Amino acid sequence: MTLSQRLFLRILPTLIITIAIVGILAYRSATREIDNIYDAQLINDANVLWSLMKHPLTRLTARPTVQVPDLDFSMDNQLALNEDADDYADAHSFRAWRGSALAFASSNAFPDEVKRFPAGFTDVTYQNELWRIYALPIPNSDVTIEVAEKIILREGLVDNILLNLAFPLLILVPVSAIIIWLAINNGLANVRELVSQIRARTPDDLSMIATKALPRDLAPLVHSLNNLLRKLGRSLTMERRFSDLAAHQLRTPQAGIKLLLQMFDRADSDEERAALLKDLVVSNERAMHLIEQLLRLARVSHQPVQLEALPLRQIAAAALADFGVILNRRGFHVGLVATQDPQVLTDRALLRVMIDNVLDNAIKYSPAGGRIEVRIEPGSRGFRLCIEDSGPGIPLEQREAAFQRFNRLDAQAGEGAGLGLPIVADIGNRLDIGISLSTPAWGSGLKVDLDIPAA
Template sequence: MKSIHRYLLFSLIAALLFGTLLISLFLYKKSKHEINELYDSNMQALASVINAQYLSFNAIHQPISGVGKHSQRKEIHREEEFLVQIWKLSGEYVYASHPLIDFPRQAQSGFFTTRHKQKKWRVYTLETDQGFIQISQPQTARNLYIGELAAGLIFPLLLQIPLIGAFIWIAVGKSLRPLQRVSTAIQSRSAVSLDHLPTESLPIEICPVIDELNHLLTRLGKALAMQQSFTADAAHELRTPLAALQLQVDTLARSQDDVERHTAVTALQRGIMRAGSLVNQLLTLARLGPEFSRQSDIVELNQIVRAEIEQHLDQAVARHIDLGFSAAEPIFLEAHAASLHIMLSNLIDNAIRYSPENGKVDIRTYYTDAEVVLEVQDNASPIGSQDRERIFERFYRGSSSNGVSGSGLGLAIVADIVQQHHACITVKTRCDVLGNTFIVSFPKLSLATTLI
């Protein structure tokens, strides 16, 4: 498991170390460049002074002013020292500030770097009318001073690492403290506590997460409430068919002849079918959750209508119902195909069962300016205004049921599917003939979605 605290600490401290390293490298290179330029300038100035003071090398018979006494050392270790050598044009060796150092005259003029006895030397040669002035310095002497200067500059940078590191440690720990408070608040809650988490005094970066979590708790609360309501309603509704089955079994057990037994068996079969239908409807209603509706795709509505009409042809024929369908063009919408099948199945089944024999059920699909419309028309008794407001409630069966068997869940399932598709459903009484019209209006696909 990854730790944000550890990741931030390691990342920031690594960035600090890397930045310090880059700055140190830059300071070292910059110092080296500046020091080399400074010493080169000194060498050039020293050669110019010597050339200005002595116009004739023949006059040299004592140490040159500004150079100092002859050194008897064989090495130059101090960075401020130079090896000064003078030759006449004839090649006669006139002067050396360090006579014991064997360094030959270089043929090249100006500044250059050469190697002598496995050591690098920085050399400046000035050619005059009287001879040659050569100023030399071993690179090791320069490097010594460059190292000391760079160490003086880099040491404060290295000293800042533990100081800034400690500050980073404290800052990261303090910044993540609100997350620890939120974590503690969540851990201290019981499994049934769905109260919103407080967002006061929280950083603005954490507030969106807490807000989304609170929205999730709200949705979860609604889902649990619906689940509890569904469980209570289902338990209540299952009592009636189970009690009826028990009575029918008792009647069958008390039957004394074949006629009574046949009647009891027939009633028991009808009861089992009603109970099975109720259980299937309950299972369908239970699985129509929010996640089920999000698995949407572009579907052709007329194909789904034709498939459901084929599934209900036998039912319609058995009751001599004329089952018709009219559609002017293909109808496309964004929906979950399986949900639409369930919705249409319940609407068609409801229309067939409540329409009288030799009746007619018509299904239409068409476009409007902003919607996709599905209509299911039946010849059932008109639904009153009072029932019309409640027919989509679970287990509600209106006064116009006229003894038709049902669980009161079919239209509740239709309403759930319609809501999940952000559509709406209305019921109107037909004006031309006796019956009702169920109208489902879906949002029309945008042009961009259609092109995709």
């Protein structure tokens, strides 16, 4: 279902309900106004009848009930020329009482068996017809004027008004529906144009979407899409650059291994073969380390972040324990200094990769019997994890370049793949962990500070 259809199907029921409410309110209003007008007419008729019959009703002599004939028979059936007027006349009647005796009555009035009605308005059902009666007691006399009217007369008028109102309202529904449909389609023309622009994009075309002719409501959406395209472009550029660099870096160890294998095949003595085999093992280890770092970098870039409260001291101790074998074999002096076990808000797997990379660099570039110290102290963002080694360190002017991928410093030219600190930097950006490089307090080596947010 299209957006136009969804909007139309949501607006149309609202329109129909609104029209129905208008019709109901109009019906109630018409009924109330007609009742008021007809009641006022009954009051007026009663007063007119009293004015006309005042003299005969106040005479002292008693006389029998006078039956007033119907005018449509006494005036050559004039009212019969208009059936509606005739029905209107038949729907009215009157009676005049003097004391308990009926003095005057219309030809269609209630018989005298129907007793006099109380003063004011009364609704009565007579011969399966509902009547509205107004009784007017004359002050300082025993005279009462009654004027009656059939309720069906009012109901018929209300029905006619409602019928005349319903027809335009029913016509209004399809007309309004057509107008709404055209308005929705015209209003969504810009959206369709935007959709067509997005569909026209290809993986190689990440240019920005023009916002000049768009309405103000769509501007935030287009700005968000442009930001997404911009980020996607940067990400694709980085991925292409990473692929090119990775291919270049993998080509070198593979070429070295190929050359050593060719030399091994042509070796003349066992001593030469043993030396070549040793070089092959070293080259293979370097290639495996590079592949491991590349896979770790890819995992860091795509692994979802799951923040939780974690014990920092426990994670640091576990990382040191995993490097325990190589630390003992090379005779390192290792220390973990932490007065407490603070809770930090971070991702366990990514933080562990971060610490492992820093420790791996510290072990790799420190001499045998060197010193590695891990300390936990309060930091600007929560808590600071400090990892210090006794290696060659990184000069101040090269520390910014140390976080670039595949960038090996002069002091590290023969080691690693140039991905350790870049991986640490990538994780720091994702986990909002501040990273700084400095020199340990003992004057040589490298100190890496990780400012981790507190839980």
